Amino acid sequence: MTTLTPSRPAFAPSNYLTHSRGVLSWAMTLDHKRIGIMYLLGVLGSFLLGGIFALLVRTELIWPGQTIMTADQYNRAFTLHGAIMVFLVIIPSVPAALGNFVLPIMLGAKDVAFPRLNLGSFYLWVLGAVLAVLAMLSGGIDTGWTFYTPYSIEADRQGVIWVASAVFILGFSSIFTGINFIVTIHRLRPQGMTWFRMPLFLWALYATAVIQVLATPVLGITVLLLMVEKVMGIGIFDPSLGGDPVLFQHFFWFYSHPAVYIMILPAMGIVSELISVHSHRHIFGYRFIAFSSVAIAIFGFLVWGHHMFASGQSPLMNALFSMITFSVSIPSAIKVFNWLATMYRGRISLNTPMLYGLSFIFIFTIGGLTGIPLGTLATDIHLHDTYFVVAHFHYVMMGSALIAMIGGMHHWWPKMTGRMYSETAGRIGAIGVFLGFNFTFFPQFMLGSLGMPRRYFDYQAGFSQDLTELFHVYHFLSTLGSYFMALAFFWTAGYLLHSLFRGERAPANPWGGASLEWKCSSPPPHDNFAEQPAVGDCYDYDQIEWDEAAKGYRFRENYTPAAAH
Amino acid sequence: MTATILGSTAAMLAQLAPFRSDDAAGRTFWLPPGVSSEAAQVDWVFYLIYWICLFFFVLVVALMVLFAWKYRRTRAGTWAPGPTHNTPIEVTWTIIPLLLVIVIFYVGLKGYVNLIEVPANAYEVNVVARKWTWEFRHRNGATEANVLKVPRGQPVRLTIQSDDVLHSVFIPAFRIKQDAVPNRTTYAWFQADRAGTYQLFCTEYCGTQHSSMTAMVLVLEPEEFERQIAADAAWIDQVPEEQLHMAGFRLFARCASCHSLDGRRLTGPSFWETHDKWGTSQTLEAGTGTVSRVVDENYIRDSILIPQQDIVPTYPRSMPSFQGQLKARELDALIAFIRRLDEVVDRSGKPVSGVN
Numbered sequence: 035m036t037t038l039t040p041s042r043p044a045f046a047p048s049n050y051l052t053h054s055r056g057v058l059s060w061a062m063t064l065d066h067k068r069i070g071i072m073y074l075l076g077v078l079g080s081f082l083l084g085g086i087f088a089l090l091v092r093t094e095l096i097w098p099g100q101t102i103m104t105a106d107q108y109n110r111a112f113t114l115h116g117a118i119m120v121f122l123v124i125i126p127s128v129p130a131a132l133g134n135f136v137l138p139i140m141l142g143a144k145d146v147a148f149p150r151l152n153l154g155s156f157y158l159w160v161l162g163a164v165l166a167v168l169a170m171l172s173g174g175i176d177t178g179w180t181f182y183t184p185y186s187i188e189a190d191r192q193g194v195i196w197v198a199s200a201v202f203i204l205g206f207s208s209i210f211t212g213i214n215f216i217v218t219i220h221r222l223r224p225q226g227m228t229w230f231r232m233p234l235f236l237w238a239l240y241a242t243a244v245i246q247v248l249a250t251p252v253l254g255i256t257v258l259l260l261m262v263e264k265v266m267g268i269g270i271f272d273p274s275l276g277g278d279p280v281l282f283q284h285f286f287w288f289y290s291h292p293a294v295y296i297m298i299l300p301a302m303g304i305v306s307e308l309i310s311v312h313s314h315r316h317i318f319g320y321r322f323i324a325f326s327s328v329a330i331a332i333f334g335f336l337v338w339g340h341h342m343f344a345s346g347q348s349p350l351m352n353a354l355f356s357m358i359t360f361s362v363s364i365p366s367a368i369k370v371f372n373w374l375a376t377m378y379r380g381r382i383s384l385n386t387p388m389l390y391g392l393s394f395i396f397i398f399t400i401g402g403l404t405g406i407p408l409g410t411l412a413t414d415i416h417l418h419d420t421y422f423v424v425a426h427f428h429y430v431m432m433g434s435a436l437i438a439m440i441g442g443m444h445h446w447w448p449k450m451t452g453r454m455y456s457e458t459a460g461r462i463g464a465i466g467v468f469l470g471f472n473f474t475f476f477p478q479f480m481l482g483s484l485g486m487p488r489r490y491f492d493y494q495a496g497f498s499q500d501l502t503e504l505f506h507v508y509h510f511l512s513t514l515g516s517y518f519m520a521l522a523f524f525w526t527a528g529y530l531l532h533s534l535f536r537g538e539r540a541p542a543n544p545w546g547g548a549s550l551e552w553k554c555s556s557p558p559p560h561d562n563f564a565e566q567p568a569v570g571d572c573y574d575y576d577q578i579e580w581d582e583a584a585k586g587y588r589f590r591e592n593y594t595p596a597a598a599h
Numbered sequence: 600m601t602a603t604i605l606g607s608t609a610a611m612l613a614q615l616a617p618f619r620s621d622d623a624a625g626r627t628f629w630l631p632p633g634v635s636s637e638a639a640q641v642d643w644v645f646y647l648i649y650w651i652c653l654f655f656f657v658l659v660v661a662l663m664v665l666f667a668w669k670y671r672r673t674r675a676g677t678w679a680p681g682p683t684h685n686t687p688i689e690v691t692w693t694i695i696p697l698l699l700v701i702v703i704f705y706v707g708l709k710g711y712v713n714l715i716e717v718p719a720n721a722y723e724v725n726v727v728a729r730k731w732t733w734e735f736r737h738r739n740g741a742t743e744a745n746v747l748k749v750p751r752g753q754p755v756r757l758t759i760q761s762d763d764v765l766h767s768v769f770i771p772a773f774r775i776k777q778d779a780v781p782n783r784t785t786y787a788w789f790q791a792d793r794a795g796t797y798q799l800f801c802t803e804y805c806g807t808q809h810s811s812m813t814a815m816v817l818v819l820e821p822e823e824f825e826r827q828i829a830a831d832a833a834w835i836d837q838v839p840e841e842q843l844h845m846a847g848f849r850l851f852a853r854c855a856s857c858h859s860l861d862g863r864r865l866t867g868p869s870f871w872e873t874h875d876k877w878g879t880s881q882t883l884e885a886g887t888g889t890v891s892r893v894v895d896e897n898y899i900r901d902s903i904l905i906p907q908q909d910i911v912p913t914y915p916r917s918m919p920s921f922q923g924q925l926k927a928r929e930l931d932a933l934i935a936f937i938r939r940l941d942e943v944v945d946r947s948g949k950p951v952s953g954v955n
């Protein structure tokens with residue numbers, strides 16, 4: 035055994051995992067780390083369920099005609115897939131799961147500002163998740179995750195009420211988490227950590243939290259109105275009662291567009307950390323990145339109408355929404371350039387988290403650029419509601435948001451579990467996910483621009499023969515890709531599980547990160563820090579040195595930063 | 600007479616089975632053939648964006664790969680000095696994309712304005728979307744399901760309505776798309792420049808048969824178009840009384856999404872099922888309880904005009920009302936068609952031999 039050195043408190047006999055034992059000690063815990071882990075398990079479980087339905091959907095489409103299920107079953111499967119992935123996986127994945135774990139430690143704090151509220155959010159999430167999944171599995175909701183009226187308020191769709199209540203509850207979980215993070219960042223920053231010394235992940239979480247708090251209530255109101263309409267028959271969205279179905283779309287996208295940024299902003303925050311830490315190079319253009327998060331959060335509220343260019347809304351609105359939509363592309367471009375500049379003259383370790391970071395840049399660039407023809411009026415009319423849109427948002431939501439989340443999981447895995455996973459297995463997994471993802475979704479761009487509409491159970495009945503043949507090629511490739519990606523995910527799950535039992539013990543700072551979470555042991559003790567740690571520049575890697583004994587990095591003692599360059 | 604009826608019926612039913620369209624001619628890797636007057640401009644915008652995006656994509660990925668390789672870590676513990684920010688550069692890469700997107704927005708807006716500004720001389724067709732059929736009504740009264748006939752080289756305005764939920768008209772070859780919204784009228788226009796058969800899709804999710812809610816667009820030479828439309832408007836009145844059940848076959852296209860002719864249970868009962876219980880009495884679900892009705896002309900008429908009144912057990916309440924959509928004689932034709940179904944098709948839905 036190695037001797038204990040300050041930089042390697044080793045598997046501290048008392049860490050947050052061993053602090054107390056028993057199911058109740060988890061169920062009633064107020065420790066942000068345990069709550070984060072529970073969220074993570076919930077999110078990964080939902081990801082498995084949503085993923086299984088994705089594979090069913092892809093399998094149905096592998097051949098023209100009916101393959102493994104009926105049209106009605108297909109409609110339920112894609113609804114389930116979409117609703118679970120959006121509401122139960124991507125929205126909570128980074129903020130609630132990783133954010134909960136990392137945010138207080140990055141701040142050098144002992145916990146979030148309101149630990150009880152935090153546990154409350156988690157139970158609301160569980161309640162909402164159980165309700166949603168039960169309602170969808172038993173009742174069979176076939177509206178798509180968008181619940182567009184009047185289809186969703188037709189008489190034989192009673193189950194919609196239950197799913198709507200579930201979404202309402204999940205919304206509150208999200209709002210509470212947002213409030214908690216905002217207050218935590220305002221109140222619990224340690225001495226010396228000014229706003230511009232915060233890690234960029236915290237900026238991203240802060241901007242996200244603001245959106246969560248401001249936008250989610252609108253979702254709540256929308257589903258409430260939906261329920262009022264269904265239960266009491268008051269005409270709001272239902273044309274047969276004098277309501278307006280397009281109004282629903284406005285309400286819905288007023289939340290759901292900003293929700294895209296609830297998904298992508300924290301992911302960008304993670305990538306800023308990944309790229310900087312694993313390039314061992316000070317982040318380039320800190321302020322531009324930080325402000326671009328804020329800019330995205332603000333502009334994100336003003337562009338919802340770009341989902342409705344073909345809905346019959348007025349041409350003037352279409353023009354305005356198209357114009358504002360382009361303003362969101364600028365801050366996103368800035369981030370990509372800044373990440374590249376961060377890599378310039380770095381010392382890049384091509385390890386698993388970094389490979390996920392690079393995957394993100396590749397995929398997000400495609401996802402972002404393909405947003406341009408969708409924001410452009412003339413071309414969106416053709417591309418709207420085709421597979422081009424499906425491909426675009428999977429590039430952004432799955433390929434970017436989710437891949438960043440998995441990259442973040444690998445980055446903080448040693449911190450969370452105290453174990454190292456096999457680096458080789460990790461790299462194989464990262465490359466597999468990357469290839470599988472592109473293999474699955476790239477063909478869908480061609481499908482869409484060639485005219486294949488989305489949410490189609492079949493591409494044979496009513497299709498000309500040559501179109502069936504053409505679409506079949508791309509659908510076939512896409513489905514094969516999805517199987518490949520599924521394998522890569524199972525592989526990843528496999529070596530991560532293996533690492534829990536057989537992995538080497540993780541040093542406090544395996545990558546050479548300089549933000550505060552790398553100062554406490556892996557896994558962190560119950561209180562994170564015995565006393566408030568000193569705060570420096572969290573991207574100044576001169577303060578880090580290799581410690582052979584610990585097989586990890588440590589912060590230099592008595593380090594004085596060089597003058598800013 | 601019967602031959603013409605059956606001829607166009609065959610065309611109508613062809614869409615249930617895969618058919619050939621002219622969507623292949625002129626297709627490129629990314630886009631279907633552009634057949635309308637506006638398609639060229641839309642495609643121009645598409646490719647402008649495409650090349651700009653490709654440039655930036657290649658730039659980003661090339662730099663990423665280059666840096667990842669060139670600055671890869673060879674030895675632990677060496678750190679790179681380097682700038683942490685550079686305001687002129689950062690401002691530059693903010694401004695350049697900004698200028699580019701302004702240009703893109705502008706050309707996109709121009710193309711869009713052309714897509715919505717209907718020329719004054721446009722020929723108007725009313726489009727009614729209903730689960731899961733498209734109905735096209737011409738001004739001379741000709742009405743057809745799932746086949747849109749338009750003249751070549753003349754602007755056509757589609758006035759779009761929906762009877763139930765949202766649907767959307769999408770004709771890839773013309774680069775147009777417009778939602779059909781209940782209680783609202785929306786519109787779209789195009790001018791097709793090449794005669795042929797093109798495909799129309801529903802692109803707003805509308806339930807079970809969303810994916811087969813397709814239609815054929817037949818672009819005809821103007822004289823041919825005039826001739827066919829005139830014949831379509833008058834045909835039902837020219838059908839002799841004893842051939843009325845044959846005419847019903849042609850009208851059946853509007854029912855085909857929910858009723859089969861081969862005994863299969865779709866959303867509604869197969870017409871064979873209805874035919875077989877002709878004259879017998881059946882139990883129906885009405886409002887609070889059940890009623891018993893004899894299956895006869897009146898029953899069929901009520902089923903078509905006020906379907907919500909009583910429901911065949913085990914089926915959903917999803918039959919739309921055709922009140923005001925069918926001429927009296929068309930209704931008669933449909934009733935005769937169901938009653939004398941065995942004289943029109945066999946049990947597998949094929950026209951009975953010797954019919955023509």
Ligand SMILES: [Cu+2]
Nearest residue numbers: 291294338341
């Ligand atoms: Cu949006």
Ligand SMILES: [Cu+2]
Nearest residue numbers: 801803805809
């Ligand atoms: Cu549809």
